[in-house]
Structures are given as C-alpha cells and as structure tokens.
Amino acid sequence: MNDEQLQVVMGLIMNAGNAKGEAVAxxxxxxxxxxxxxxxxxxxxxxxxxxxHNTQTSLLTAEASGNNAEITLLMVHSQDHLMNAISYLGLTQELIEMYKRLTALEK
Structure with a gap:
C-alpha cells in the first residue's frame, strides 16, 4: 500500500469512527x-x-478505472468500520425516535 492509499484508508477509518462516536453521544x-x-x-x-462514504466511493471509482488498491488488513478494517458506522447510525436514529415517543407518553 502506497502512502496515498494509506492516507485514504486512514481517512475512512477516522471518519467512520467519528460518525459512530457522534451517534453514541x-x-x-x-x-x-x-x-x-x-x-x-x-x-x-x-x-x-x-x-x-465519499472516501469509499473514491476507492471504488479508482478501482473501476483500473487503479486497483492493494487489499490489506487495514483496507478490510476500514470497510468494517464504515459498515458498522452505517448500521449503528441507523439503529441509533430509531432508538432516538423511541425515546421521543416514550417521553411523550410520560407527559
């Protein structure tokens, strides 16, 4: 993995982690x-x-153009972070709506 690819993958991990962290909060x-x-x-x-997601799209676009990235454990890890963040945000939004409904019922 070259330095440019490493930077992209680390950005993917960072942004996915930030997304999940904000959802936890x-x-x-x-x-x-x-x-x-x-x-x-x-x-x-x-x-x-x-x-x-934009970072992932740039990786997919590059691969579709014939510029294949080296598949490393770090690349797989970044995709795992993204998919977990997507799932967690969806579930968190549903739970927030549930808390709102429960609060409304208590009034």
Whole structure:
C-alpha cells in the first residue's frame, strides 16, 4: 500500500469512527431527554458518515478505472468500520425516535 492509499484508508477509518462516536453521544443525550443535542449529534454523525462514504466511493471509482488498491488488513478494517458506522447510525436514529415517543407518553 502506497502512502496515498494509506492516507485514504486512514481517512475512512477516522471518519467512520467519528460518525459512530457522534451517534453514541446522540444516544446518550436522548436517554437524558435532551433531544436537541441528540439531533445535533446525529447531524454531525451523518456529516462524518458522508465523508467516509465519499472516501469509499473514491476507492471504488479508482478501482473501476483500473487503479486497483492493494487489499490489506487495514483496507478490510476500514470497510468494517464504515459498515458498522452505517448500521449503528441507523439503529441509533430509531432508538432516538423511541425515546421521543416514550417521553411523550410520560407527559
């Protein structure tokens, strides 16, 4: 893996990790009925996820153009981070909605 590919893969890991971290914080805020903060955190999570997804798209585009990246454990790890972040954000959004409904029922 050359330095450029390493930089791309590390960016993918970083952005996917940031997305999941923001979603974790959003869920914690929702548990405390702080839905404004939860929504802000989910917005930041989705922005980081878009960055990670754009990085993945650049890797796919390069490969489709014949510029194949070396498949390393680090590359696989980056894809794992991205897929976990996507799943976690989707589930977190559903849980936030559940907390909102529970809060409304308590009133």
């Amino acid at each position: 959003a869920l914690a805020a929702a548990k405390e009925n702080n839905f404004a903060e939860a929504e802000e955190r989910m917005k930041a999570a989705n922005e980081a996820l878009v960055e990670a």
